[in-house]
Amino acid sequence: MNKFIRIDMTSLKVSTEEVPAKYAGLGGRALTSNFIADEVKPTCHALGKNNKIIFAPGLLSGTSAPNSGRLSVGAKSPLTGTIKESNTGGSFSQKMAKMGIKALVIEGMPTDDKFYVIKVDVNGVTIDEAPTEIIGGCGNYEAIKILSEKYGEKVGVGITGPAGEHRLPSANISFKDPEGNIRSAGRGGLGAVLGSKKIKAVVIDDTGAAKVSIADPEKFKAASKVFAKALLDHPVAGQGLAAYGTNVLVNILNEAGGLPANNFTAGRIEHNDNISGETLNATITERGGEGKVSHGCHAGCVIRCSQWYPDKDGKYITSGFEYETIWGLGADAGIQNLDDIAYCDREMDDIGIDSIETAVAIATAMEGGLLPWGDGKAALEAIKEIRKPTPLGRLIGSGTAVVGKACGLYRTPVVKDQAIPAYDPRPIKGIGLTYATTPMGADHTAGYCISGNILKIGADIDPLKKEGQIEYSRAMQIGTAAVDSTGMCLFVYFGVADNPGGYQALIDMINAQYGINLTSEDVDKLGESVLKVERKFNKAAGFTNAHDRLPEFFEYEPCPPHNAVWDFTPEEIDQVYNFENEDNE
Numbered sequence: 001m002n003k004f005i006r007i008d009m010t011s012l013k014v015s016t017e018e019v020p021a022k023y024a025g026l027g028g029r030a031l032t033s034n035f036i037a038d039e040v041k042p043t044c045h046a047l048g049k050n051n052k053i054i055f056a057p058g059l060l061s062g063t064s065a066p067n068s069g070r071l072s073v074g075a076k077s078p079l080t081g082t083i084k085e086s087n088t089g090g091s092f093s094q095k096m097a098k099m100g101i102k103a104l105v106i107e108g109m110p111t112d113d114k115f116y117v118i119k120v121d122v123n124g125v126t127i128d129e130a131p132t133e134i135i136g137g138c139g140n141y142e143a144i145k146i147l148s149e150k151y152g153e154k155v156g157v158g159i160t161g162p163a164g165e166h167r168l169p170s171a172n173i174s175f176k177d178p179e180g181n182i183r184s185a186g187r188g189g190l191g192a193v194l195g196s197k198k199i200k201a202v203v204i205d206d207t208g209a210a211k212v213s214i215a216d217p218e219k220f221k222a223a224s225k226v227f228a229k230a231l232l233d234h235p236v237a238g239q240g241l242a243a244y245g246t247n248v249l250v251n252i253l254n255e256a257g258g259l260p261a262n263n264f265t266a267g268r269i270e271h272n273d274n275i276s277g278e279t280l281n282a283t284i285t286e287r288g289g290e291g292k293v294s295h296g297c298h299a300g301c302v303i304r305c306s307q308w309y310p311d312k313d314g315k316y317i318t319s320g321f322e323y324e325t326i327w328g329l330g331a332d333a334g335i336q337n338l339d340d341i342a343y344c345d346r347e348m349d350d351i352g353i354d355s356i357e358t359a360v361a362i363a364t365a366m367e368g369g370l371l372p373w374g375d376g377k378a379a380l381e382a383i384k385e386i387r388k389p390t391p392l393g394r395l396i397g398s399g400t401a402v403v404g405k406a407c408g409l410y411r412t413p414v415v416k417d418q419a420i421p422a423y424d425p426r427p428i429k430g431i432g433l434t435y436a437t438t439p440m441g442a443d444h445t446a447g448y449c450i451s452g453n454i455l456k457i458g459a460d461i462d463p464l465k466k467e468g469q470i471e472y473s474r475a476m477q478i479g480t481a482a483v484d485s486t487g488m489c490l491f492v493y494f495g496v497a498d499n500p501g502g503y504q505a506l507i508d509m510i511n512a513q514y515g516i517n518l519t520s521e522d523v524d525k526l527g528e529s530v531l532k533v534e535r536k537f538n539k540a541a542g543f544t545n546a547h548d549r550l551p552e553f554f555e556y557e558p559c560p561p562h563n564a565v566w567d568f569t570p571e572e573i574d575q576v577y578n579f580e581n582e583d584n585e
């Protein structure tokens with residue numbers, strides 16, 4: 001990958017450079033975070049002309065390495081005010097890599113009010129005015145269809161929906177998957193950044209592109225085989241996720257007493273059977289039609305945790321129906337009907353809004369008396385208001401922190417203004433440390449301590465105790481920052497955590513592709529360096545250790561059934577980043 005493309009939306013000019021030397025060995029999150037830290041003023045307004053947005057495939061994207069097609073999108077976040085990397089499936093990353101594009105950077109802002117479509121193909125980049133029919137309320141499903149008809153059925157698309165056009169802080173960027181459905185770079189409001197730059201969509205056509213070059217094809221092939229076997233042999237990566245999707249976690253977390261319910265007032269629900277992964281699987285199987293129990297969000301995924309969820313007549317409603325969304329609406333907001341949740345999920349994908357932030361905002365609005373508890377139809381109507389947007393739609397689309405403030409609530413589950421996801425930090429303490437300290441705002445994927453606390457993969461740590469959690473969250477955050485730089489889906493961790501040969505195969509693939517000799521220590525150093533860069537940006541933006549804290553209510557409100565409270569001291573929390581000031585360059 002040798003091209004670094006910049007699109008200046010102020011002048012509508014495009015330039016293609018050689019990759020700057022300092023970015024040559026970086027991909028994915030390592031590249032997006034270093035670039036944003038280098039070129040974006042930390043104190044700038046996230047929706048102003050000084051913010052930039054960067055799309056970067058991972059180091060292994062575009063190759064035949066299993067599960068390597070994830071894309072990193074980076075910018076300063078309008079939701080959190082921090083640096084942000086948001087990660088997605090779809091076909092965009094692999095197409096970029098095959099075209100030799102290491103990064104696509106969008107900067108500046110147009111002076112007019114028009115929306116644009118950026119088209120990238122092997123001949124270069126064009127900036128077209130967006131077709132009028134896809135602006136002003138057109139959903140992502142329809143807009144992707146129209147763009148595919150105009151530019152070619154096989155093109156990749158990254159699009160900002162109505163929520164991004166309205167520059168709402170929870171707006172995501174939606175990406176076309178291989179079948180034309182939707183995956184999302186969900187968290188942190190990066191769709192609003194794209195909307196502020198008046199980009200309706202970025203279309204990528206890799207027709208005529210060469211294959212990604214591999215320095216040692218035989219070594220790559222051998223390592224890839226070992227790696228794929230490690231994933232497929234693992235009971236979670238190879239079987240559980242394919243059968244039940246990520247929603248396999250509803251029953252597991254409910255049993256553990258860590259499934260946040262009714263706006264984080266309990267850790268267990270009674271209606272788990274209505275919304276569980278087992279029920280999801282049985283419903284899809286029974287309804288048949290367009291339903292699919294297992295599906296990959298990009299070509300080459302062997303884990304296939306995604307699915308197509310159909311209605312009673314077998315007609316597609318939604319795909320990528322994730323545990324976090326089902327938890328947010330099903331447990332945190334108490335909606336007991338899986339179909340109701342599926343229609344909400346579809347609507348959120350169609351308007352282009354983060355389904356974690358929005359689900360938690362809905363639960364918060366229910367607590368605040370704006371919506372009736374557990375009412376799936378009312379939730380759907382509220383989500384629909386984001387498309388217009390009405391004042392209620394703007395409120396919900398602004399995220400959980402804003403809804404909590406508007407309702408005068410004490411119990412508002414956010415860190416750095418980003419909603420806390422689907423694992424209660426009181427009875428699962430490791431994940432609480434990740435929520436508190438990650439540079440991203442509350443984010444389970446930044447250091448997935450559920451692995452060792454609940455699933456007992458890669459570690460075995462008592463979730464209710466503090467012992468070992470600081471070191472564990474630190475190690476998981478470092479490892480995740482490195483994995484996010486490879487283009488690998490995070491779920492590969494399950495397959496390699498207890499399989500040293502599988503982990504080595506991952507490093508071997510990188511070495512074989514680039515003709516280098518990375519070691520596992522080098523990978524750890526890469527992860528540490530990414531986190532340091534991100535933390536440095538946040539500090540310059542005004543964040544201090546005092547922002548690395550969970551909301552106060554977690555200390556005072558015990559979470560049944562364990563009646564656990566959050567009991568880490570500030571000094572203990574600050575130990576997670578004890579490496580921050582070391583020089584590991």
Ligand code: SF4
Nearest residue numbers: 296297301303305489
């Ligand atoms: S395992 Fe799931 S999230 Fe990961 S690449 Fe496959 S479908 Fe996408």
